[in-house]
Amino acid sequence: MLEIVVKTENWERHVRVSAEELAGLVRRIGGDGDLFLVVQRIPDLPDVFAQVWHKAGGDYTLEYRDGAADRHFQAMADGPEVVIAAMTGWARRETGWDGGLGWSLLDMGPAREVPPLDLDEDERAELEKRVREVLVGGYASRAELAELAEEFLVTKDRRPVSREQAGVLADRLWLERVAEQAVWQGETDPERLTRAFTALQEAGITARENFTCCRSCGQSEIGDEGGPNARGFVYFHTQCTDSAAAGHGLMLLYGGFDDSSETTAAIGHEVVAALEAVGLHTEWDHDPGRAITVTPLDWRRRLVG
Numbered sequence: 603m604l605e606i607v608v609k610t611e612n613w614e615r616h617v618r619v620s621a622e623e624l625a626g627l628v629r630r631i632g633g634d635g636d637l638f639l640v641v642q643r644i645p646d647l648p649d650v651f652a653q654v655w656h657k658a659g660g661d662y663t664l665e666y667r668d669g670a671a672d673r674h675f676q677a678m679a680d681g682p683e684v685v686i687a688a689m690t691g692w693a694r695r696e697t698g699w700d701g702g703l704g705w706s707l708l709d710m711g712p713a714r715e716v717p718p719l720d721l722d723e724d725e726r727a728e729l730e731k732r733v734r735e736v737l738v739g740g741y742a743s744r745a746e747l748a749e750l751a752e753e754f755l756v757t758k759d760r761r762p763v764s765r766e767q768a769g770v771l772a773d774r775l776w777l778e779r780v781a782e783q784a785v786w787q788g789e790t791d792p793e794r795l796t797r798a799f800t801a802l803q804e805a806g807i808t809a810r811e812n813f814t815c816c817r818s819c820g821q822s823e824i825g826d827e828g829g830p831n832a833r834g835f836v837y838f839h840t841q842c843t844d845s846a847a848a849g850h851g852l853m854l855l856y857g858g859f860d861d862s863s864e865t866t867a868a869i870g871h872e873v874v875a876a877l878e879a880v881g882l883h884t885e886w887d888h889d890p891g892r893a894i895t896v897t898p899l900d901w902r903r904r905l906v907g
Contacts, residue, residue: 604693605644607907612636617906618644624693625686632658641689645780646744646907648773652692654685664703666692671710677703716766721755729754729763733772737779738847739840740792740903741812747772776905783904792903794880795852795896802836802876807869810837817855825859834858834869836894851897857890866890 608616608627612635616623627639631654638655652666662685667674679685684702691699719726733751736742742750752761752768763771799809808828814820816839824835836856838846846852856873858865867890874884877896886894 604690606693607642607644607646609640609642610636611638621690621693624690625682628654628686628689629682631656641693642907643693644907645783645905646776647780648744648777652689654689656682656685664688665708666700671713672707674708674710675700675705676708677705679703714766716764716770719763719767719771721762725755725762730771730775733775735844735847737775737905738901738903739812739843740847740901740905741840741843743907744769744772744776747776779905783902786902786904790902790904791882791900794882795877798873798876798880798882799836801879802873805872805876806831806833807872808832808835808837810835812840812843813837814839816841820855828859832859834865836869836873846896846899846901847903849901851885851895851899852901854894854896856894863890870894 603618603620604624605618606624608614608619608624610616610627610631616627619627624641631637631639637657638653640651640653642651647669649667649669649671652664654665655663662679662682663676664679664685665674665676677688679688688699688703721729729751732754733747736750737747748765748769748771750768751771752763752765755762796811799811802809808824810824810827813827814823814837820837820839824837828835834857836854838852838854842853842855854873856866856869858869867888870886870888870890873894874886877884877894882896883898884894884896886892
């Protein structure tokens with residue numbers, strides 16, 4: 603699999619695709635509403651991407667950016683195969699991936715200077731603390747973190763952080779986290795959790811990570827997530843994620859879609875077994891009215907973007 607995220611004009615998001623899948627997406631574009639795709643690395647890095655635009659019957663416009671505005675290049679191709687080769691090479695970080703194309707530098711104009719934040723120390727600390735909490739949770743994109751930073755201190759009469767300032771702050775903290783995770787070795791506990799949830803999903807239990815904002819919303823919406831053959835569910839909401847990221851373990855909510863205590867208890871046992879199968883420890887007294895807690899838990903969730 604390629605360590606990339608592919609985003610399409612029609613809002614599809616493909617994570618860690620194979621080279622064959624990437625090729626299929628490139629060959630597919632050209633129709634109305636599906637004219638381009640953007641490829642980002644995992645983890646996403648600010649202003650680092652490759653993208654291609656194509657309308658059926660015309661050439662392919664291929665671009666890549668490698669950080670600063672003076673590292674944004676464009677090339678034209680008359681068919682998809684050369685585009686596929688270049689984008690696959692870019693995804694694999696192959697030496698000379700950009701050979702064979704006539705690249706030209708795009709003039710993006712002067713970079714806009716972003717003024718520093720005008721916040722007192724308490725506000726700055728509060729803002730960075732909240733952005734870091736969500737960042738460490740590991741589910742937010744850079745864009746979502748920037749939106750959080752922009753809105754967090756807003757009051758009826760004051761908007762102290764501009765969109766550009768929020769983006770700069772989010773990117774700085776994001777890159778700090780990217781550097782931290784670069785030294786992580788092996789499978790992390792959140793990756794084990796995802797493996798367990800995948801197994802539960804395949805076994806007919808609707809399993810969702812970081813699902814909705816709270817228990818009330820989760821309980822009201824989880825039924826819409828399950829397929830016709832789903833026997834039950836397990837999920838954790840964003841407040842649970844915050845708690846896990848802070849080192850307090852992870853609370854899991856579960857149940858049966860028939861609302862019986864017997865089914866809920868059976869689902870609980872399946873959830874515990876799936877977690878233990880991937881090496882995670884749980885605390886649960888077998889009471890279907892009580893949540894399952896995954897603890898101890900080393901919450902190091904790798905960023906995707």
